[in-house]
Amino acid sequence: MPTDIFNTIESPAVPLPIENVDTDQIIPARFLKATTREGFGENLFRDWRYTKLGEPKADFVLNSDTYSGTILVAGKNFGSGSSREHAAWAIHDYGFKVVVSSFFADIFKNNALNNGLLPVQVSESFLSTLLEAIEKDASTIIKVDLEKQEISLKASGASENFEINPYKKECLLKGYDDIDYLLSIKEKIEQFELSRS
Amino acid sequence: MAKKTLFDKIWDKHVVDEIKGGPSVLYIDRHLVHEVTSPQAFAGIESRGIPVSRPENTVATPDHNVPTIDQHLPIKDQLSRFQVNKLTENCEKHGITLYGLNHPYHGIVHVIGPELGITQPGLTMVCGDSHTSTHGAFGSVAFGIGTSEVEMVLATQCILQPKPKKMRITVDGELSAGVTAKDVVLYIIAKISTSGGTGYFIEYAGSAIRSLSMEGRMTVCNMSIESGARGGLIAPDETTFKYMKGRVFAPAGSDFDQAVEEWKLLKSDSNATFDKELHFDATDIEPMITYGTNPGMGAKIAGKIPAVEEVEAGNRESYEKSLAYMGFNPGSPIAGRKVDYVFVGSCTNGRIEDLREVAQFVKGRKKAEHVTAWIVPGSKQVEEQAHKEGISQTLDAAGFKLRQPGCSACLAMNDDKIPEGMLAVATSNRNFEGRQGPGSRTMLASPLTAAAAAISGVVTDPRTLL
Ligand code: SF4
Numbered sequence: 001m002p003t004d005i006f007n008t009i010e011s012p013a014v015p016l017p018i019e020n021v022d023t024d025q026i027i028p029a030r031f032l033k034a035t036t037r038e039g040f041g042e043n044l045f046r047d048w049r050y051t052k053l054g055e056p057k058a059d060f061v062l063n064s065d066t067y068s069g070t071i072l073v074a075g076k077n078f079g080s081g082s083s084r085e086h087a088a089w090a091i092h093d094y095g096f097k098v099v100v101s102s103f104f105a106d107i108f109k110n111n112a113l114n115n116g117l118l119p120v121q122v123s124e125s126f127l128s129t130l131l132e133a134i135e136k137d138a139s140t141i142i143k144v145d146l147e148k149q150e151i152s153l154k155a156s157g158a159s160e161n162f163e164i165n166p167y168k169k170e171c172l173l174k175g176y177d178d179i180d181y182l183l184s185i186k187e188k189i190e191q192f193e194l195s196r197s
Numbered sequence: 198m199a200k201k202t203l204f205d206k207i208w209d210k211h212v213v214d215e216i217k218g219g220p221s222v223l224y225i226d227r228h229l230v231h232e233v234t235s236p237q238a239f240a241g242i243e244s245r246g247i248p249v250s251r252p253e254n255t256v257a258t259p260d261h262n263v264p265t266i267d268q269h270l271p272i273k274d275q276l277s278r279f280q281v282n283k284l285t286e287n288c289e290k291h292g293i294t295l296y297g298l299n300h301p302y303h304g305i306v307h308v309i310g311p312e313l314g315i316t317q318p319g320l321t322m323v324c325g326d327s328h329t330s331t332h333g334a335f336g337s338v339a340f341g342i343g344t345s346e347v348e349m350v351l352a353t354q355c356i357l358q359p360k361p362k363k364m365r366i367t368v369d370g371e372l373s374a375g376v377t378a379k380d381v382v383l384y385i386i387a388k389i390s391t392s393g394g395t396g397y398f399i400e401y402a403g404s405a406i407r408s409l410s411m412e413g414r415m416t417v418c419n420m421s422i423e424s425g426a427r428g429g430l431i432a433p434d435e436t437t438f439k440y441m442k443g444r445v446f447a448p449a450g451s452d453f454d455q456a457v458e459e460w461k462l463l464k465s466d467s468n469a470t471f472d473k474e475l476h477f478d479a480t481d482i483e484p485m486i487t488y489g490t491n492p493g494m495g496a497k498i499a500g501k502i503p504a505v506e507e508v509e510a511g512n513r514e515s516y517e518k519s520l521a522y523m524g525f526n527p528g529s530p531i532a533g534r535k536v537d538y539v540f541v542g543s544c545t546n547g548r549i550e551d552l553r554e555v556a557q558f559v560k561g562r563k564k565a566e567h568v569t570a571w572i573v574p575g576s577k578q579v580e581e582q583a584h585k586e587g588i589s590q591t592l593d594a595a596g597f598k599l600r601q602p603g604c605s606a607c608l609a610m611n612d613d614k615i616p617e618g619m620l621a622v623a624t625s626n627r628n629f630e631g632r633q634g635p636g637s638r639t640m641l642a643s644p645l646t647a648a649a650a651a652i653s654g655v656v657t658d659p660r661t662l663l
Contacts, residue, residue: 019515021631033233033279075515083341085343103392105392165219165220168219179412181357182222182356186221188214193224193354193387194555
């Protein structure tokens with residue numbers, strides 16, 4: 001699916017300072033029965049967010065009036081576990097455009113990038129800086145500049161650079177998609193097939 | 198020529214193209230498909246108006262959603278039924294072989310691939326499921342992908358992948374009685390943590406790995422992903438060739454002999470360098486079980502749950518949260534806890550050897566009354582074989598019941614859910630919060646340990662009952 005064009009994002013952030021958030025937490029398996037990509041945001045972090053009876057749990061951050069925004073700032077080792085792309089869909093569908101953590105699981109990272117959701121990996125110490133700033137002032141603005149590969153705190157100017165594969169960066173900036181690319185080299189693929197049979 | 202690892206040899210042979218500063222275009226030999234991660238991918242190629250590129254290299258089966266009793270009846274859960282029907286529809290439309298419910302080849306994707314001989318040394322294999330790493334046991338490069346990537350493979354038989362780094366984990370020495378492949382891999386993950394393998398593809402080597410059967414090797418490779426690795430693989434050898442011989446889709450006759458000659462070349466060059474090397478001593482491995490909410494939180498059953506002080510300072514908060522979810526006290530002994538459920542099954546330990554092991558252990562014994570036990574074969578063939586060998590009768594006599602094949606309580610998408618607050622000893626691969634049903638608590642262990650728990654009704658070191 002071609003993704004949206006990704007520009008610079010400035011937004012307050014939602015803090016989730018929990019480590020090892022696995023994809024079963026992001027979207028529990030029982031909500032994977034849909035056959036389209038839409039609507040998964042409703043069940044994002046389902047079991048942390050709602051009681052068994054479907055009532056919002058007041059102490060979970062997505063239910064608080066204090067925090068909002070399109071940036072999710074999470075603890076170390078985010079997205080481990082299942083390869084379900086539904087996890088990236090759910091986060092994106094909920095309205096997040098960026099997830100910040102000090103470490104991401106591989107498959108999650110790929111899945112996010114394939115859906116216009118930018119995983120920004122920062123150092124342990126910068127993650128603490130971000131979380132502290134958000135905790136102190138929920139309206140604090142975080143800026144993510146993909147072109148410059150830089151994430152910064154608007155107010156203090158504290159910033160850090162992040163890495164992204166140049167090809168993936170180009171895709172996000174232009175809204176390209178891997179399948180378009182692969183289809184464009186179809187002939188090469190067919191030659192490859194012939195060469196090995 | 199530069200020395201190559203086994204992984205390099207297979208990977209490099211499948212690179213169609215390299216994108217400057219970007220990923221490789223990797224050619225995929227076999228694509229396995231199941232009902233949960235594929236519908237959006239089929240919809241994707243349809244909206245682009247393109248066909249499946251190589252339907253003959255694609256095999257599908259419904260496994261995640263299917264009931265494990267009364268499989269001859271229509272699936273009761275409407276959403277599950279719809280998803281399974283959608284898979285059938287998509288396969289028919291696109292000319293893909295489907296082993297549907299009740300087909301003699303039906304089962305969990307990662308169980309049927311090997312048993313049908315679809316999985317072969319030297320191939321690249323993918324599936325929209327992280328435990329695709331299982332197939333690496335044959336010396337293939339196999340890994341899980343997301344749905345966008347499933348769409349790429351359907352459309353072009355290729356995916357874009359950055360080449361992972363390489364790690365070798367060598368386990369030397371002899372495993373003692375009661376210590377199984379599952380204990381080996383739980384031990385490794387407990388040592389390197391759930392992120393220790395991130396960014397790597399692991400080759401398992403050493404005499405302890407060589408001594409494992411193909412099924413044991415599959416168990417080890419299966420759980421590679423739980424260390425964060427992209428996948429795991431083991432160089433093929435006589436054990437592999439013997440297993441392959443006579444499988445439905447394996448080469449036959451002189452083709453087989455020729456294939457074996459080629460497969461023999463699939464090993465890391467003696468001086469090949471890995472980005473990381475780890476060594477473990479098999480004699481240090483004992484029956485293992487997890488006590489927390491990720492697969493890295495494992496310990497010897499004979500031991501204790503680590504005290505909070507033993508955990509790295511930065512990780513203590515999540516450690517305590519995890520134990521609170523499990524209802525366990527830090528520092529307490531692991532064995533002796535009351536077990537409510539036992540689950541034997543999944544792509545990690547739902548193969549015939551696993552069932553044989555359980556049957557042999559429970560023979561002449563009785564299941565503890567308060568324990569609910571689900572024994573779920575990984576495939577129809579496993580189920581049939583279990584009936585043929587009298588395993589199901591042995592299980593019956595001990596108070597167990599053999600169900601029908603599927604993922605079942607491994608991820609609880611069907612009705613096989615562990616109720617809230619209940620403690621399960623499971624042979625599957627994930628103990629995340631709510632993985633086996635909302636509020637369920639999971640301890641991962643080998644089939645032998647699961648059987649011991651079912652008999653004694655508490656967490657038990659199986660060696661005490663051997
Ligand atoms: S048995 Fe469990 S881990 Fe294996 S494919 Fe099924 S759900 Fe995934």
